[in-house]
Amino acid sequence: MNRVRAHYLLAVVAGAALPLAFAPFHQFWLAPLSFAALFYVWRDAAPRRATALGFVYGCASFGFGTYWTFIAVRVFGGAPIALALFLMVGLTLVLAGFVALAGFVAARWFRTTGAVAWLVTLPAAFVLAEWLRGWLFTGFGWLAAGYSQTDSWLMGYAPLGGILAMSVAVLVTSGALLALALGTTRERAAAAIAAAAVWLGGLAARGVEHTQPKDAALDVALAQGNIAQDVKYLPEQLPGMMTLYAELTRQSAGADLVIWPEAAIPTYIDYVESYLAGVRRSAAEQGSTVLLGILRPAPGAESIEEFQNILVALTEEPQVYVKRHLVPFGEFYPVPEFIRDWMRLMNLPTGDAIPGDPDQPPFEVVGE
Numbered sequence: 001m002n003r004v005r006a007h008y009l010l011a012v013v014a015g016a017a018l019p020l021a022f023a024p025f026h027q028f029w030l031a032p033l034s035f036a037a038l039f040y041v042w043r044d045a046a047p048r049r050a051t052a053l054g055f056v057y058g059c060a061s062f063g064f065g066t067y068w069t070f071i072a073v074r075v076f077g078g079a080p081i082a083l084a085l086f087l088m089v090g091l092t093l094v095l096a097g098f099v100a101l102a103g104f105v106a107a108r109w110f111r112t113t114g115a116v117a118w119l120v121t122l123p124a125a126f127v128l129a130e131w132l133r134g135w136l137f138t139g140f141g142w143l144a145a146g147y148s149q150t151d152s153w154l155m156g157y158a159p160l161g162g163i164l165a166m167s168v169a170v171l172v173t174s175g176a177l178l179a180l181a182l183g184t185t186r187e188r189a190a191a192a193i194a195a196a197a198v199w200l201g202g203l204a205a206r207g208v209e210h211t212q213p214k215d216a217a218l219d220v221a222l223a224q225g226n227i228a229q230d231v232k233y234l235p236e237q238l239p240g241m242m243t244l245y246a247e248l249t250r251q252s253a254g255a256d257l258v259i260w261p262e263a264a265i266p267t268y269i270d271y272v273e274s275y276l277a278g279v280r281r282s283a284a285e286q287g288s289t290v291l292l293g294i295l296r297p298a299p300g301a302e303s304i305e306e307f308q309n310i311l312v313a314l315t316e317e318p319q320v321y322v323k324r325h326l327v328p329f330g331e332f333y334p335v336p337e338f339i340r341d342w343m344r345l346m347n348l349p350t351g352d353a354i355p356g357d358p359d360q361p362p363f364e365v366v367g368e
Contacts, residue, residue: 004049007041011053014038015060021148022065031148034061035174038099039112039122040182047108054103058096065143066091069328076229083339091328095133095140102129115187118175119194127167134163139325145170154198156205169198218366221252221288223260233266241265242275245292249279253286256366260292262323263309269296280314289365290314298354305351313363321363322356 014037021031041053069091074084106125111117127145134141141147146166149155154173157165172194179191225244231237245260252258265272272294283290291313298306309331313319326332331353 007045007053008056010037011041011057012060015057016064018061018148019065019143022143023150026151028148028150028152031145031170032173032177035126035145035171036177038126039118039174039178042103042106042122043113043182045103045107045112047104050103050107050112051100055096055100058099059092061099061143062092062095066095087333095142098129098133099126101132102126105129115179115183115190118179118183119172119191120175123168123171123175126171127164130167131164140328141325153200153202153206156202156208159208159210160205169202172198218257218368219255220257220259221255223248223252223258223264225261225264238265238267242272246275246279246282249283249288249290250286252288255288258283258288258290260290262293262311263295264292265294267295268307269294269310269312276312276314276318280318283314291363291365296320301354306354307351308356309353310356313365315363315365319363319365321360323353324355324358324360326353326355 014034017030018034019025020027021029021034038054038057041057042050045053067088070084070088073079073087074081079087102122102125106112106117106122110121110125112122130141130144133139134144141163144163144167146154146158146163146169149166149170154166154169157169161168176191176195176198179187180195183191223245225241225248227237227241227244232241242265245264249258249260269276276292279290279292291311293309293311295307296310297304298308301307309323309326311321311323323331333352
């Protein structure tokens, strides 16, 4: 096997192993190794080859890591197998394109070999592409590097810089591993210092209390109806679900907040106003405020297919937050119009959720 084929094979293996670093497998140590392998095959690669290697790596990682989109579209959406496969593969190719973009940018305008490349340039290029992936088209942050470290010391960076700070820490660790393996003596020393600083910094940050407890604790109850997804949206199931959540709220008497799941009542809020008014009154009598997930027509919608996924606080004057980061193939379908037309002919779901505004105010509930 020649060197080029070996690099492509390594990109496939490393990419396929990456999902094992995330829940439910929780092998967090695999993430730095996987990205280190990607940086390895990017060494001195021409822009075209770096792009292709990044694309192959992305196809392997997202192919194994987002297979659930097939289940969502096929099992819960009822789409034909061919269409479900087409959409799953299409999403995988789009997501892989962001990894390819990082490889192209790094190889086209920067060096991809040496301590500076491994500890600064490549981590920065990858995390910038990750940020872009989490922002475009409402964002799809699945398999962001930082999410693999919820059980490691690097979790300490979450309160300081969020998921991107954790991703930077993972990618710098990856570059340090490569520098320790291939670098000069000075580069290895720099890599050891960088890796130690990243991990010890994360450990130190985990020991910092970023919040202070209040004198009076907030009592919160979670109401979970555990409705199977394959029957949740059947019209005949709605009355039973409404009764169930009203009863679960009654059983939570005394809790300051009673929180229902996202889209707990899978219909438009306009259709169940009297029911929600009754829930609010009953909860208020027992000293509780209910937060619940439901749907509503999008403002100015031209068809019933345009809706919004909302969180409602059943206060005296109800408060509403509209979900902004939407899930492809679950809340919107990023497909050409001719596929959407065919889905309508096949009586398949084609509705698109409309994201909320970026500057929505927080709720004011329970005196907070």
